[in-house]
Amino acid sequence: MTGPDRPAEPVPPRSGPTSTGPAGTSPGEGGSAPSMRPRGLAAEVRVERDSFTLRAALTVPAGEIVCVLGPNGAGKTTLLRALAGLLPLTGGRLVLDGQVLDDPATGAFLPAHRRPVGVVFQDYLLFPHLSARDNIAFGLRARHRAGRRAARAAADGWLERLGLAAHGDLRPADLSGGQAQRVAIARALAPGPRLLLLDEPLAALDIATRSQVRAQLAATLGTLDASVLMVTHDPLDAMILADRLVILEAGRVVQSGPAAEVARRPRTPYVARLVGLNLYAGMASGDRVALAGGGELRVPADVGRVEGDRGDEAVLVAIRPTAVALHTEAPSCGSPRNVLAGPVEGLEPFGDRVRVTVASTPAIHADITAAALADLRLAPGRLVWATVKATDLDVYPAHGS
């Protein structure tokens, strides 16, 4: 939910560039922060570029893993670049472990090479002219001015820890995808960042190595004391690796919360598609929800009272596709349920089931077994009736409480 983490936000809202005060204001603010000195990232990011605006507020306490999920063009990479210091904010404020990284209002800006931030890039960007060992040693030498020998010794420690002891002399071109990914993570972690950013760390891997590398990544990240922010568009990666999800769409945070909660109660069609649910928006009144896209759903009669007795209320309705039954004849009335009639629009294998899309009002996805598919003799264009029990509908307020 968007709501809960807002009050915890230690970032004071700013009133824009007009509040740029004399230099004296910044020590004053610095003085109030150290009393708490929250460990972790507190970010209020605002980046305006051409026609795109990213506005996102998020916190990542030390030791927590937050996954930012979003479709292409949502601003995920922009967010990451802003946090890394590769892109200055145009508004908002970045604070990491009490240290201000970027604050356009006071003009404070710590460039990328001075930030205690590590980045694992999407295609790793390992330096092709350096060995795996020297790639890992790079940050120790650059950031901590470590000598060549000390840095290489530390790099060897990382190689050993990640099971790459035999590959230290190899160039990145001679490493497999999974090995390159581990070297990239070691390179980012070696200088001891307090914030680790990962940009689609598993996207470059083939499916066979992916699950294995994902498990290793989870183990590596689990032991970290730093804040970890990972950007991905793969819901599976997010569900497995993240303590908390932040969903970014069109430059805005549309939903955030624990993975299980996001998966159960999606707030936007994008999230619903990610987690494989039918999602409808509408106005609840008694035991009926009038849908924004046309049509009506019958919901458990007491839902209005459970969620707050406020009469008409904007709600979201989530339906599991496995809770939808299909019939080739109009079903006779039984228990209170929803009946949606329409032609079959598409059939798609989905694990051990088949996902049937019915072009009713509203359209609905149903997951049925292959046997049921054969019994029903479904084909695109065939008229079917989809039924869902009212009690299988999850109804929740459209706006976070």
Place this chain on the structure above:
Amino acid sequence: MTSGTAAGPADATGPGAPGGPAGPVVAAARARRGGRRRAADGQVPWPLALPAAVALAFLLFPLVALLIRAPWRGLPDLLGQSSVRQALFLSVQTATVATGVCVLIGVPLAWVIARSRLPGRSVIQALITLPLVLPPVVDGVALLLAFGRNGVIGRRLDAWFGITLPFTTTGVVVAEAFVAMPFLVVSVAGALATADRRYEDAAATLGAGRWLAFRRVTLPMAGPAVAAGAVLCWARALGEFGATITFAGNFPGTTQTMPLAVYLALETDPDAAIALSLLLLAVCVVVLVALRRRWLPGARGVSAAL
């Protein structure tokens, strides 16, 4: 389910240990063979083949003529002369020093052209190619006006430091560097402009400031382009004639480089001229072949890695 079973074989082989090192070797071999294979199965259409053959013949015939007419019998005597050795040594020496100077100041210029946000960047870019397109004699005249004894800068160099450039070996280096530097700058600037700058971002996130990132990431990754530019630069400096004879004169031992010696010999002793040309040709071929073998695989490897 599916991902679980798919992970099975990967687990069984361990963390890519046996497959890992073998794969890239095979891939590299395939890449090396790739160029030849592509040339072999590519059928060349005759509207391209015909002019290409003419162009190739046009480029090679004069060199063949040089070989045909070479006074092979008298060659050892002609090349044994100390004046020839002197000219050759001077040529290689000045061309190498000029190339060194070009790399030292040309690479930073290339970086500025490719990366900085200077307002007059595109104008600078156009201006530096001028020595490339101007007749070398004009380059020589321009050098005289700048660095000559009465030149704008040369006068002060002479008066304040007692340094004279024209008609000295240093003058040869100046003339060669002036004419050859654009080759290096254009080559390196092109490579820097098209290089993947995200590697510099990666260096920055690892704590490297811009200078360190340039030294340890940008420059090594542009290495093949710098080498290629330096080879071009060296070859151009070695063959430099017009600017050298105008600015540095033609004094045996101090400013008479191989091309100047060839030109002079052509008027008095054509056989000697042919012999000298042959020697120059041999030096160029040896250097180019040696550097190709040394640098081109590296260049290909880097571009493939990018």
